[in-house]
Amino acid sequence: MAIMAESELTLPRNKQMKHTISVLLQNKPGVLSRVTGLFSGRGFNIESLCVAETLDPGVSSLTVVSSGDNSIIEQITKQLHKLIDVIKVTDITDKEYVEREMVLIRMKAEAHTRAEVLRVIDIFRGKVVDVSAKSYAVEITGSASKIQAVIDILRPIGIKEIVRTGIIAMSRANKSK
Amino acid sequence: MGKITGSQAVVKCLQEEGVKIIFGYPGGAVIDLYDALFDADIVNVLVRHEQGAVHAADGLARVTGEVGVALLTSGPGATNGVTGIATAYMDSIPLVVLTGQVPRPLIGNDAFQEVDIVGITRPCTKHNYLVGKIEDLVPTIREAFHIARTGRPGPVLVDLPKDLLASQLTFPDKPVINMLSYQPTYKPHPVQIEKACKKIIKAKKPVLYVGGGVILSNASKELTELAIKLNIPVTMTLMGLGAFPGTHELSMGMLGMHGTYTANMAVAECDLLIAVGARFDDRVTGKLAEFASNAEIIHIDIDPTSISKNVKVDIPIVADCKNALAAINEWFKTKADISLEEEAGRHQSWFNLIREWTAKHPLSYKENNDIIKPQYVIETLHKLTGGKAIITTEVGQNQMWAAQFYQFDHPRHFVTSGGLGTMGFGLPAAIGAQMAFPDKTVIDIAGDGSIQMNIQELATAKQYKCPVKIAILNNSYLGMVRQWQELFYDKRYSSTTMDVTPDFVDLARAYGAVGLRATTKNEVEPVIKEALATDNLVIMDFKIEREEGVYPMVPAGKGNTEMLLV
Numbered sequence: 001m002a003i004m005a006e007s008e009l010t011l012p013r014n015k016q017m018k019h020t021i022s023v024l025l026q027n028k029p030g031v032l033s034r035v036t037g038l039f040s041g042r043g044f045n046i047e048s049l050c051v052a053e054t055l056d057p058g059v060s061s062l063t064v065v066s067s068g069d070n071s072i073i074e075q076i077t078k079q080l081h082k083l084i085d086v087i088k089v090t091d092i093t094d095k096e097y098v099e100r101e102m103v104l105i106r107m108k109a110e111a112h113t114r115a116e117v118l119r120v121i122d123i124f125r126g127k128v129v130d131v132s133a134k135s136y137a138v139e140i141t142g143s144a145s146k147i148q149a150v151i152d153i154l155r156p157i158g159i160k161e162i163v164r165t166g167i168i169a170m171s172r173a174n175k176s177k
Numbered sequence: 178m179g180k181i182t183g184s185q186a187v188v189k190c191l192q193e194e195g196v197k198i199i200f201g202y203p204g205g206a207v208i209d210l211y212d213a214l215f216d217a218d219i220v221n222v223l224v225r226h227e228q229g230a231v232h233a234a235d236g237l238a239r240v241t242g243e244v245g246v247a248l249l250t251s252g253p254g255a256t257n258g259v260t261g262i263a264t265a266y267m268d269s270i271p272l273v274v275l276t277g278q279v280p281r282p283l284i285g286n287d288a289f290q291e292v293d294i295v296g297i298t299r300p301c302t303k304h305n306y307l308v309g310k311i312e313d314l315v316p317t318i319r320e321a322f323h324i325a326r327t328g329r330p331g332p333v334l335v336d337l338p339k340d341l342l343a344s345q346l347t348f349p350d351k352p353v354i355n356m357l358s359y360q361p362t363y364k365p366h367p368v369q370i371e372k373a374c375k376k377i378i379k380a381k382k383p384v385l386y387v388g389g390g391v392i393l394s395n396a397s398k399e400l401t402e403l404a405i406k407l408n409i410p411v412t413m414t415l416m417g418l419g420a421f422p423g424t425h426e427l428s429m430g431m432l433g434m435h436g437t438y439t440a441n442m443a444v445a446e447c448d449l450l451i452a453v454g455a456r457f458d459d460r461v462t463g464k465l466a467e468f469a470s471n472a473e474i475i476h477i478d479i480d481p482t483s484i485s486k487n488v489k490v491d492i493p494i495v496a497d498c499k500n501a502l503a504a505i506n507e508w509f510k511t512k513a514d515i516s517l518e519e520e521a522g523r524h525q526s527w528f529n530l531i532r533e534w535t536a537k538h539p540l541s542y543k544e545n546n547d548i549i550k551p552q553y554v555i556e557t558l559h560k561l562t563g564g565k566a567i568i569t570t571e572v573g574q575n576q577m578w579a580a581q582f583y584q585f586d587h588p589r590h591f592v593t594s595g596g597l598g599t600m601g602f603g604l605p606a607a608i609g610a611q612m613a614f615p616d617k618t619v620i621d622i623a624g625d626g627s628i629q630m631n632i633q634e635l636a637t638a639k640q641y642k643c644p645v646k647i648a649i650l651n652n653s654y655l656g657m658v659r660q661w662q663e664l665f666y667d668k669r670y671s672s673t674t675m676d677v678t679p680d681f682v683d684l685a686r687a688y689g690a691v692g693l694r695a696t697t698k699n700e701v702e703p704v705i706k707e708a709l710a711t712d713n714l715v716i717m718d719f720k721i722e723r724e725e726g727v728y729p730m731v732p733a734g735k736g737n738t739e740m741l742l743v
Binding site: 025026029030033034037041071074075078079081082084085086087 | 324
């Protein structure tokens with residue numbers, strides 16, 4: 001399951017900064033609404049949110065991207081941790097981490113643009129996953145900034161539809177050990 | 178061991194937790210559970226409205242420190258309980274609320290008396306459950322009690338589908354509860370304790386700012402020891418009243434919007450604010466930028482989210498208040514190279530300043546020999562009960578006058594809805610308190626507006642022989658809102674005049690209670706004496722000065738030193 005949402009309530013705050021927060025939680029009914037309810041109820045922003053099962057089917061991992069000044073982010077991590085079903089909360093923003101997002105884009109692909117679409121997709125190591133007479137659906141994976149770059153380049157050619165997964169993230173292994 | 182039903186298992190769980198009294202109201206979804214209770218040694222106090230059940234369980238929890246239990250049916254039974262649950266949540270009161278739910282196959286079908294109570298109460302419970310499998314029933318109820326009473330306490334709701342209550346199970350043995358994802362921090366970090374103690378030694382103008390957390394963790398003894406040994410003046414929040422003796426010379430009384438002049442000035446001037454089990458609520462701080470702006474702040478709280486939420490804290494101590502205060506006391510006993518006798522004489526110029534403030538603007542009101550002043554009623558209640566009664570309140574002026582003028586010397590004697598400010602709380606809470614302590618004097622200080630919000634509970638009090646004394650400070654206004662309209666809305670008393678109120682003396686009689694009325698000052702004392710001597714439910718109707726205000730008052734959004742005085 002993956003959800004992407006824009007919070008309706010974005011308060012003007014000083015020193016807004018994006019943070020990627022990784023959360024381990026019990027895989028129980030209603031647990032996701034506890035998390036999203038916390039964000040909406042306290043006026044915190046959700047830029048994206050992804051959640052799925054881990055190797056242990058009783059535990060889910062959730063990656064949420066939010067923004068705010070340091071005190072807001074501190075409250076977000078503390079409030080998340082306070083939820084009874086939450087096992088671990090890590091703000092990985094200032095750590096070494098790998099982030100990935102996947103996007104599915106349906107492109108206008110008519111005679112004069114087909115080749116160009118394929119070229120761009122190739123450059124970004126994407127692939128075509130669905131073809132029709134007038135469109136290609138393509139899949140591209142990468143960091144959020146790479147996804148944004150692809151979209152910026154493809155937009156003038158003609159994007160018909162776009163679906164993004166939101167970011168998932170993982171801390172890098174400790175290299176000294 | 179043989180099989181028992183889900184309902185019988187729930188009753189066994191309650192017995193296992195030592196529950197003797199619950200508060201509830203039956204209905205279709207919990208009829209099996211009530212059947213199982215019929216033979217059990219647990220009293221179900223049959224309230225007259227489910228909100229009353231939750232408030233009464235809350236009142237019992239506040240005066241005993243135990244987990245209060247309410248049992249409500251599905252749908253409207255559950256939704257009627259929501260205000261009570263939110264009240265307990267805001268004040269961190271341990272409750273387990275059991276609600277019936279429609280049978281599992283019907284959930285989600287808009288069945289009769291179905292409501293998603295777990296969804297509704299998610300933001301106002303510490304945690305909640307819908308029990309989906311019979312084998313989860315007993316572990317869930319045990320976990321609910323564990324969560325309600327540990328860490329920062331709070332209400333936990335368990336939703337019980339009707340068919341599950343009728344299913345069979347083998348009652349499992351009780352394991353030690355150890356939850357992977359819930360591990361409250363009880364012990365303070367020694368490094369933080371040492372840092373805090375060194376700050377306390379250096380401080381020239383310290384203040385202890387004490388909240389409900391001290392009462393919840395039963396830390397009054399440790400707090401009192403710290404304050405007296407180190408000679409630190411104490412101010413308390415509404416929820417903290419009674420944590421330190423209100424009549425002690427170190428007590429400056431309550432702080433905040435209706436706090437004392439001394440307490441608010443002292444917090445503004447202090448160089449070290451030691452916050453214990455308090456959460457820097459807006460009614461306490463006033464304008465944040467001006468709150469304790471000259472002070473470094475130590476904050477002891479078991480809930481990390483309370484720390485640096487509103488005000489940036491210099492030394493956070495995440496721990497149970499009792500443990501943290503004990504550790505601080507221990508440090509001063511064993512590690513500090515100071516003599517406590519010398520300490521007792523410290524802060525002399527600070528105390529001189531504090532005494533000057535109190536001399537200049539003590540807590541007071543304009544006395545009148547004829548008309549009844551509400552403050553005089555509270556003072557007389559204090560005098561005639563020796564300050565030993567359990568006081569519950571409704572919300573508004575009655576609540577603030579009670580907080581200001583009944584000087585609480587003991588913890589768990591002041592029962593009031595602080596965070597949510599729920600009118601209609603006082604009477605059912607008084608019933609809960611009286612059920613827990615049948616021999617204590619329990620007084621509900623009420624207004625003529627808020628008493629009517631749960632007045633149906635008079636019948637409950639009568640049925641269960643709770644001799645609660647209700648003191649209505651009757652001004653025929655919704656007094657607190659009227660006061661704001663007087664001060665900030667050009668006396669445009671929009672919808673605050675109660676043109677029609679019942680005759681409370683007749684009303685008392687109708688419920689089989691005793692009704693007494695005082696209309697002049699000299700009638701106050703005889704009325705209270707008669708009420709206290711009566712072994713029955715009593716309503717005292719005090720016709721008070723109609724436009725009396727609560728002072729001092731910090732207007733909303735102002736700094737706490739900008740008080741309006743008497």
